[in-house]
Amino acid sequence: MFASRAQPVASVLSAGIQTRNMGTLREIQLRLNSIKNIGKITKSMKMIASTKVNKAQRAMEQARIYGSASSSIYDNAKTSQLENEDNIYIVSSSDRGLCGGIHSSVAKATRKLITADGKTSGVVVLGDKAKNQMSRTNRADIQLSFNQIGKAIPTFAEACAAADTILKSDVKFDSATIVYNKFTSAIAYEAVPLRNFSIEALKASENFAAYELDDEVLENYNQFLFANNVYWGLVEGHASEMSAKRTAMENATKNAGDMVDRLTMTYNRTRQAAITSELVDIITGASAL
Structure with a gap:
């Protein structure tokens, strides 16, 4: 009589434990495979960003030479902004993400400059990422915005097109402040x-x-200087973005590897616990018989 009562109870407990453990093991296995795939993607993106960093740095070094040489007239002439001049802020970023807080940094710096200046004639945003950041606090100040930026290394022709669009637009300004990384x-x-x-x-x-x-x-030179400064900000920001993306993807790959190790240990422990429970049930049932 004791054996006839104990056997159904043991079978029910065995079925419940087995179902619960198998479900847990299945969930861990699915999550483990998902994180492994994410780690492969981030590792590939890190390799791509590493390749782009070298090209971006070469373009940045050339832009620095031309930019510093053309802007030296301000330093040699000791130029300063006149009073009651209208000033706009040009925020240089891109449309791409997955690169840390590089886009929020230019947005924060622009907001600080606007607060310190006390007034602004408007904000021009190069890139959708900074536009989203600036729209949270300075939506009314945004006069123009450009997208399709950051897919490749910016060229001087693209900077000239953006500068020409700004100069021919309805935005009235005397001086400009380009904020870039x-x-x-x-x-x-x-x-x-x-x-x-x-x-x-x-x-x-x-x-x-x-x-x-x-x-x-002088007018032609000032327009060229404006376009050259826009190009300088875009290229330097692009190099910073690629470097930040490489660092972000490297950290993401490392974190994915750590999660894989922890989940693998959890999976092995859960699997051992399920096997031990099944063995206990089998031994208990055999002893009862």
Whole structure:
């Protein structure tokens, strides 16, 4: 009589434990496979970003040479912004994500500059990522926005097209401040402003008399300088973005590997516990018989 009562109870407990453990093992196995696939993707993206970093750095070094050389007129002439001039802020970013907080850094720096200045004639955003960041607090200040940026290394033709669109738009301004991510090292970047002064401010400079320039030549040079600064900000920001993406994908791959190790240990322990429970049920049933 004892054996006839114990056997159904043992079989019910065995069935319940087995179903629950098998369900847990199935869920762990699915999650383990999913994380392994994510790790393969992030590792591939890291390799692609590493390849793009070298190309972006070469383009950045060339842009720095031309940008610093053309902007040296401001330093040599000791140019400063005139009072009551309208100033716009140009935020340089891209449309791509998965690169840490590189886009939010330029948005935060722009908001700080606007707060310190106390006024602005508008904001022009290069890239959808920074546009989303700026729309949260300065939606009314956004005058223009550009997308389809960041897929490849920016070219001077693209910068000229963006600068020409800004100059021909309804946005009225005298000077411009370009906020971009300056490439510091392979793991560091910094959001910095790049000033582009008006022709009147350049003429009023202390040492401008040393430059013998006609008004037409000065106007053309100032437009070229504006386009060149936009190009400088785009290329330097692109190099910083690729470097940040490589670091982000490297960290994501490392985290995926750590999760795989933990889940593998959990899977093995759960599987051993299920096997032990089944053995206990079998031994208990055999002893009862």
